[in-house]
Amino acid sequence: MEYTQEMLRELAERIYDLDAEVYAQLGSSLGRVFSRDREGCVRDMVELMSSRKQGHQLRSELALISNMARTIQDKELRRMIMSEYDRILQKVISLPTSFGEGDVVDQNLASLNAFNLKNRFKGSDKLIICIGRTYGSGGNEIGFTLADALKINFYDAEIFSAVLKRLEAEKDIVEDQAGYRFGPEQKEMDQAFSKPGKRTARECMREFSRYHGLSKRDAVFFNQSDLICDMAKKESFIVMGRCADVILTNNRIPHISIFITAPFEQRLHRIMEINKLDEKKARRLLKRVDRQHMQYYRFYTGRKWGNAVNYDLCVNSAAYGIDGSVEFITRMLEGGKSVKKD
Numbered sequence: 001m002e003y004t005q006e007m008l009r010e011l012a013e014r015i016y017d018l019d020a021e022v023y024a025q026l027g028s029s030l031g032r033v034f035s036r037d038r039e040g041c042v043r044d045m046v047e048l049m050s051s052r053k054q055g056h057q058l059r060s061e062l063a064l065i066s067n068m069a070r071t072i073q074d075k076e077l078r079r080m081i082m083s084e085y086d087r088i089l090q091k092v093i094s095l096p097t098s099f100g101e102g103d104v105v106d107q108n109l110a111s112l113n114a115f116n117l118k119n120r121f122k123g124s125d126k127l128i129i130c131i132g133r134t135y136g137s138g139g140n141e142i143g144f145t146l147a148d149a150l151k152i153n154f155y156d157a158e159i160f161s162a163v164l165k166r167l168e169a170e171k172d173i174v175e176d177q178a179g180y181r182f183g184p185e186q187k188e189m190d191q192a193f194s195k196p197g198k199r200t201a202r203e204c205m206r207e208f209s210r211y212h213g214l215s216k217r218d219a220v221f222f223n224q225s226d227l228i229c230d231m232a233k234k235e236s237f238i239v240m241g242r243c244a245d246v247i248l249t250n251n252r253i254p255h256i257s258i259f260i261t262a263p264f265e266q267r268l269h270r271i272m273e274i275n276k277l278d279e280k281k282a283r284r285l286l287k288r289v290d291r292q293h294m295q296y297y298r299f300y301t302g303r304k305w306g307n308a309v310n311y312d313l314c315v316n317s318a319a320y321g322i323d324g325s326v327e328f329i330t331r332m333l334e335g336g337k338s339v340k341k342d
Helices: 005-026 038-049 052-069 075-093 139-150 157-166 186-194 201-210 216-232 244-250 264-275 279-301 321-334
Strands: 128-133 153-155 237-240 256-261 313-316
Touching: 005 038, 005 052, 005 075, 038 052, 052 075, 052 139, 052 153, 052 157, 128 139, 128 244, 139 153, 139 237, 139 256, 139 321, 153 157, 216 244, 256 321, 264 279, 313 321
Parallel strands: 128 237, 128 256, 153 237, 256 313
Antiparallel strands: none
């Protein structure tokens, strides 16, 4: 189905109205996802829906709306709002530029699958799934789709940034390296991660005082760590990256850790298609992002990122595809005891 600009605008208005309704019902301290004027927000959403490269941003905004909607106490009202969310999500996924389009499946591998795994949750434990992923493996799409299938909250880099900001955490600082961000800020982000820029003595002293001697990057990490542990006591969720698997392990909080990857060439072709890059640029991008994730994970955990012994389950998404990987993980969870998700 071909979507006109008018149809995209109508869909954007539905998303805006859904966010407004959720906020009206909750009066949430987190605020609204779309807090600017209606026309500006609708225009921005239409632009996002017209560009495959920015699909991750719309996915994060939709997830944040659904996360808050699930906290509505009135069951009937919650059901109605989540039904509208589901209808909107199906429309968004059906867009030609959708984040839901473009699989990573390798049909030759897909025919070899077999598994018999059980999860570790008991009684009233919350269902917490930590997902690490190589860039281009479809890990974010798998995480988002899995959260929607399980009807639990989804947290990625952009949602964490929004939540921390709304909780008045010190987040007006350098972007965290564990997220996938490829915009004008990427160069600054890379420089901040690799080596500090020149700063005046006054700036150094101000930063030292503000973060109690921690670097800005460390302050973000520890704020996120505290937030993850606090959330784990209250709700079920899926978290992308953030070293969450090690953070929860160190705090003795039950969880499932999953690492999603795919052969380099398979990921390369997917990134070329999604980002409209030639092979040389896509190859350089894949290596750079994977290296950043490896360095970040090793720095804060002392572990080797992607090493199978550090995870409960490693999934080659090329063997299953995005939907197949979601089904694989869901069946694994169903093989264990019932998990309380609310």
